[in-house]
Amino acid sequence: MPVIGELIKKAIAIGEKLNTDASPLEKQTKVLQELLEKANETSFGIYHGFDQILKEENPIDKFQAKVPYHDYDKIYQDWWHKIREGHKDITWPGINRFFAVSSGTTSNSKYIPVTDDMLDAIRKTGVQQIVSLSHYNLPADFFERQIMMLGSSTELKKNDGFLEGEISGISASQIPFWFNNFYKPGPEISAIEDWDERIEKIAEKAGEWDIGSISGIPSWIELMMKRVIAYHKVDTIHDIWPHLEVYTPGGVAFEPHRKSFEKNLAHPLVYIDTYLASEGFLAFQKRPDTDAMALVLDNGVFFEFVPFKPENMDESGSVHPDAPALTIDQVEENQDYILVISTVAGAWRYMIGDTISFTNKENAEIKITGRTKFFLNVVGSQLSVHQMDKAMEALQDQFNLTIPEYTVSAVQENGEYLHRWYLGKETGEGNREEVKEFLDQFLQENNKNYKVARSKALKSIEVEIIPAAAFVDYNEKQKKKGGQTKFPRVMKENTFSKWESFLSQQGHISSR
DSSP, X not given: OOHHHHHHHHHHHHHHHTOOOOOHHHHXXXXXXXXXXXXXXXXXXXXXXXXXXXXXXXHHHHHHHHSOOBOHXXXXXXXXXXXHTTOSSSSSSSOOSEEEEOOOSSSSOOEEEEOHHHHXXXXXHHHHHHHHGGGSOXXXXXGGSEEEXXXXXXXXXXXXXXXXXOHHHHHHHTOOGGGTTTEESXXXXXXXXXXXXXXXXXXXHGGGOOEEEEESOHHHHHHHHHHXXXXXXXSSGGGXXXXXXXXXXXXXXXXXXXXXXXXXOSSOOEEOOEEEETTEEEEEOOOTTOSOEEEOOSSSEEEEEEEOOGGGBOTTSSBOTTOOOBOTTTOOBTOEEEEEEEXXXXXXXXXEEEEEEEEETTTTEEEEEEEGGXXXXXXXXXXXXXXXXXXXXXXXXXXXXXXXXEEEEEEEETTEEEEEEEEEEOBOOOOHHHHHHHXXXXXXXXXXXXXXXXXXXXXXXXXXXXXXXXXXXXXHHTTOOSTTOOOOSBOOHHHHHHHHHHHHHTTSSOOO
């Protein structure tokens, strides 16, 4: 009998019952007060009058009035570059040891401070997520299995006195010693920087491990599973890890990947989503009867929500300075919001770049609906990534295709706009014209703005079906293979031109 597992399971159930009954607004107000108090004597806190904000009866209103919105470029140019120069107490007390390097899907790489307080908050949220497992019907011995965490390399790079890497690599490099027996592939393999070499080592050692859960970006987890299966000459990953039961995709929409992903399994897994960004651990799925994630309202992150409307955005895709920001008690369900956060890493009213929608306000449960700069709104089409993902799910079912990757851009030809799609096919056959007609019709039926645009300025759409491997090959060429790298669903014109040039060179399309 799995005695240890039974004890852990019971402890988790008790921990869940001890959760606070404070309202979402009460939790968030307390978090903001703690943030302001901790950063009161920093350069940022002094400049923006945190001491006066703390004296207000309603600190949230005063905070919103005195502190402007920041995108990455603004906060780095005004404040974070001073940290890189070695100055202390800039946006958070002291000076951080780490900088998280983003994968740069919307711009060049970003360098985001990672403080000890942020790492502590990530660990505490991880514990909250473990506690929430009491809601899932998992066997006791699940809690004795090992956990495969496939992120970026834990071999962090030294630069200007700081350690740099992706947030998954930084977090994994700081795991507590007691977790080492559960954590795979372990410190030595996780430190291998070359993605292919790391995967080969995992394949070699896989038969020695008893993996119960996996976390990581779907496309890279799938490649890892395929290599393990091929190396051991078996049919599915369950032939190697028979007790594998849980997968956490890491905030990336899993449904477009599901058909391709599950071809590597003997049976489906329990899917528990998480939202770990370079700026913090923001949300996770708490219960099995939803695929939405609950915001973490009581642990180092203060959330604001700007309605995702054209009048609230400037030309660069950032939040307009005068755009209204709502708090957790003011939001409505099924509306898109730009997510703005203030954190224990010294990010203040920071536009993280994601849009979210509340599926359940009472539980503060959300879905990520897209990226502010991946929102395809040329000639008023107003397509979100969430809507595109839904279209891909429907398309795969209609034509029995597996399309784990896709990208689209608005292209101007002869003075008129069209949407050009590239669909990464793994298996199945689909007539390109039929696929195009289905995709176009689905989007018109599910998005009234797109339908209006198609009757006016958006004259046509084009669809190219290419091998899914082309997306991996392009990431490899860009030196963005593995880790937290996500292929952009919407490309700007200059990036799209480079993508098409690559496809032409590889013989996937004729030159344009």
